[in-house]
Amino acid sequence: EPEVTQTPSHQVTQMGQEVILRCVPISNHLYFYWYRQILGQKVEFLVSFYNNEISEKSEIFDDQFSVERPDGSNFTLKIRSTKLEDSAMYFCASREAQGSGELFFGEGSRLTVL
Amino acid sequence: RKEVEQDPGPFNVPEGATVAFNCTYSNSASQSFFWYRQDCRKEPKLLMSVYSSGNEDGRFTAQLNRASQYISLLIRDSKLSDSATYLCVVFIYGGSQGNLIFGKGTKLSVKP
Numbered sequence: 001e002p003e004v005t006q007t008p009s010h011q012v013t014q015m016g017q018e019v020i021l022r023c024v025p026i027s028n029h030l031y032f033y034w035y036r037q038i039l040g041q042k043v044e045f046l047v048s049f050y051n052n053e054i055s056e057k058s059e060i061f062d063d064q065f066s067v068e069r070p071d072g073s074n075f076t077l078k079i080r081s082t083k084l085e086d087s088a089m090y091f092c093a094s095r096e097a098q099g100s101g102e103l104f105f106g107e108g109s110r111l112t113v114l
Numbered sequence: 115r116k117e118v119e120q121d122p123g124p125f126n127v128p129e130g131a132t133v134a135f136n137c138t139y140s141n142s143a144s145q146s147f148f149w150y151r152q153d154c155r156k157e158p159k160l161l162m163s164v165y166s167s168g169n170e171d172g173r174f175t176a177q178l179n180r181a182s183q184y185i186s187l188l189i190r191d192s193k194l195s196d197s198a199t200y201l202c203v204v205f206i207y208g209g210s211q212g213n214l215i216f217g218k219g220t221k222l223s224v225k226p
Binding site: 033043044089091103106 | 152155156157158159160201211212213214215216217218219
């Protein structure tokens with residue numbers, strides 16, 4: 001069964017460092033998302049991406065965050081200068097078609113900022 | 115005002131019990147509705163979509179009341195494996211793509 005894959009599964013970094021989280025969406029999917037979940041909190045929308053550009057972003061997704069689809073396969077989330085409060089599980093998700101079709105989530109990347 | 119509200123629980127029930135979860139949403143532009151299940155430290159996984167007419171999938175029944183902006187999930191004959199957090203999720207179509215808005219989840223623990 002096709003799946004969304006994410007790497008790394010866990011990353012520990014020092015405050016102020018740059019972090020790149022990688023995702024490989026399901027191959028025929030066109031719509032991509034990043035969500036995050038701080039421990040014990042709800043899953044929060046960060047950004048959506050379609051046709052090589054951001055469709056929508058939340059207030060969490062400030063100038064420290066960026067997304068890219070550099071090679072038609074990977075979909076990356078970059079945090080330029082990490083803060084303690086960026087510690088969370090980051091989920092990538094993808095969807096095949098327009099409308100409200102099912103979102104398929106990756107297993108997540110746990111980011112710990114020290 | 116929270117967009118999607120759920121009772122956080124936990125609901126502690128014995129095996130075989132029937133348990134019901136409720137959810138309310140604030141955005142009347144919400145278009146589609148779902149229940150996701152999330153196991154501890156895992157990704158959310160779609161349990162079922164929720165339709166206005168109500169729908170059933172085995173032991174699970176979901177209901178939607180658009181007028182009251184209320185969604186429910188009923189689990190009958192609960193199993194140990196049903197222990198998880200159940201996320202009420204609405205899809206809001208905005209801009210070119212739309213996205214899912216999650217409730218904080220209701221934790222269920224089924225005991226032997």
